[in-house]
Amino acid sequence: MPLSDRAKKQSRVFAIKWNSENPIDFLWRKAFSVAFGSKEHLEVDVIDQQIWFEESELIKELADNPNSTFDSEGRVIIHNEDGYGMSQDEIDKTFDDWDIGELNKKDNG
Numbered sequence: 521m522p523l524s525d526r527a528k529k530q531s532r533v534f535a536i537k538w539n540s541e542n543p544i545d546f547l548w549r550k551a552f553s554v555a556f557g558s559k560e561h562l563e564v565d566v567i568d569q570q571i572w573f574e575e576s577e578l579i580k581e582l583a584d585n586p587n588s589t590f591d592s593e594g595r596v597i598i599h600n601e602d603g604y605g606m607s608q609d610e611i612d613k614t615f616d617d618w619d620i621g622e623l624n625k626k627d628n629g
Contacts, residue, residue, distance in 0.1 A: 542566075544573045551576075 539546040595608040
């Protein structure tokens with residue numbers, strides 16, 4: 521049985537309101553071709569959608585930044601004004617070498 525004209529209008533109003541109030545949900549569904557109300561849509565949470573959105577925006581910003589490049593694995597290298605940048609391996613090593621205990625001592629006086 522087809523929807524009545526009233527039900528169609530209410531459905532459209534609901535869709536417009538939902539997409540206006542949840543623009544990241546709309547963008548996520550569009551990017552991943554996920555139908556509204558589908559099992560996949562109902563299983564995703566707003567935090568995952570927000571993280572996806574923020575990462576997407578960050579990648580766009582980095583791609584437009586003349587001081588950043590991408591290595592062969594797609595990881596970002598940000599260069600300072602002198603053209604020096606740290607590879608992901610250098611960042612990982614620096615992070616691994618940090619002595620958190622020393623940092624906590626400095627923060628706590």
